[in-house]
Amino acid sequence: MNTFFLKGTDDTPSVILDPANNLYEFSGRSLPEDVSAFYKPIISWFKETAVFLPGEVCIKFNLEYFNTASSKAILDVLFQLETLRDAGHDIKIKWYFDTHDESMHEAGEEYKELVSLDFEILPR
Amino acid sequence: MSIKKPLEFVQFILEQKTPCNILTAYRGTFSQGIIKSLLVLIEKKLQTEIKDITMQKKVFNIALVFLQNVCKNFNSEFHPPVFILSGTLSEFFISAGIIIENIISDGLKNKLLAINTMEIEDIKELHKSLITSKELSVADEMGLGLVELFLKSGNKIKYHFDKMSDKQSYVVLQCTVLKNTLQP
Numbered sequence A: 001m002n003t004f005f006l007k008g009t010d011d012t013p014s015v016i017l018d019p020a021n022n023l024y025e026f027s028g029r030s031l032p033e034d035v036s037a038f039y040k041p042i043i044s045w046f047k048e049t050a051v052f053l054p055g056e057v058c059i060k061f062n063l064e065y066f067n068t069a070s071s072k073a074i075l076d077v078l079f080q081l082e083t084l085r086d087a088g089h090d091i092k093i094k095w096y097f098d099t100h101d102e103s104m105h106e107a108g109e110e111y112k113e114l115v116s117l118d119f120e121i122l123p124r
Numbered sequence B: 001m002s003i004k005k006p007l008e009f010v011q012f013i014l015e016q017k018t019p020c021n022i023l024t025a026y027r028g029t030f031s032q033g034i035i036k037s038l039l040v041l042i043e044k045k046l047q048t049e050i051k052d053i054t055m056q057k058k059v060f061n062i063a064l065v066f067l068q069n070v071c072k073n074f075n076s077e078f079h080p081p082v083f084i085l086s087g088t089l090s091e092f093f094i095s096a097g098i099i100i101e102n103i104i105s106d107g108l109k110n111k112l113l114a115i116n117t118m119e120i121e122d123i124k125e126l127h128k129s130l131i132t133s134k135e136l137s138v139a140d141e142m143g144l145g146l147v148e149l150f151l152k153s154g155n156k157i158k159y160h161f162d163k164m165s166d167k168q169s170y171v172v173l174q175c176t177v178l179k180n181t182l183q184p
Helices: A035-052 A068-086 A102-114 B006-014 B032-049 B053-071 B102-116 B120-131 B138-153
Strands: A004-006 A014-018 A023-030 A056-066 A090-097 A118-123 B021-027 B082-087 B091-101 B158-163 B168-178
Touching: A004 A035, A014 A035, A023 A068, A035 A068, A056 A068, A056 A102, A056 B053, A068 A090, A068 A102, A068 B053, A068 B120, A068 B138, A090 A102, A102 A118, A102 B053, A102 B120, B006 B082, B006 B168, B021 B032, B032 B053, B032 B082, B053 B082, B053 B091, B053 B138, B053 B168, B091 B102, B102 B138, B102 B158, B102 B168, B120 B138, B138 B168
Parallel strands: A023 A056, A056 A090, A090 A118
Antiparallel strands: A004 A014, A014 A023, B021 B082, B082 B091, B091 B168, B158 B168
16 A cells, blocks of 8 residues: 655655545645645545555544645545545534634634535644 | 835835734745745644634735735746735734735726725625636736635735835735724
């Protein structure tokens, strides 16, 4: 099974998609210049690796900041996860927010409304 | 007041009714590298100036939208945008001065007028509709940025359009964050 790993930078999040250890997490800042180039391989990974994923998959979003373009890209990732759910996987989302960050909390609430996934919003 | 040049914009900021401190100001090219450096500077400045972490995050989030959606999108070698983060005892102001073509200024003004007259719940619905769109046009992206500024600041966006010529206008956009709204 392919592991997808990207080390976080000043403007891109750390991404861990590790089926062997059943660990999936986005953390840090998402402010890439080319959002599409950053998120496209992630969406492709979920498409291509779907058959190898375990039945239950918990994806953690532990982001500090993200820009406008990333907000749309993150939603595209969530839509892709809905496809996996429709294919029979038990997908859980854990959306973490800093209790001082109203924007991150509200973003979580908005995504929860927009997707039909098991979506938990948790203080960090 | 007529604002036709960047220095007049700075003067406009300084001539607010109450004494105003400029925390960060930049005029020039808004490349990804420059924006990253500005964000580091702004973050450090806010940590020094504001004890309330919620307020720090709020102002930083708005500055981020200004830098990435306003200044970067209207980058111009000959007329570089101006970004200013300033504050009084009771408010923070996040402002940008940009030069835009008159053919798009009417569209921008109409978007601002529409957003500023909408109720918060309608703005939230508009945001949902924009981020769920398959493709965003340049105008939609601009609209999404303005909607985010409204939602993140919790206040109407102030704006000023000044026609410089038949082709171009100088536009000032400003968000206000009230300091006392978040204090216990």
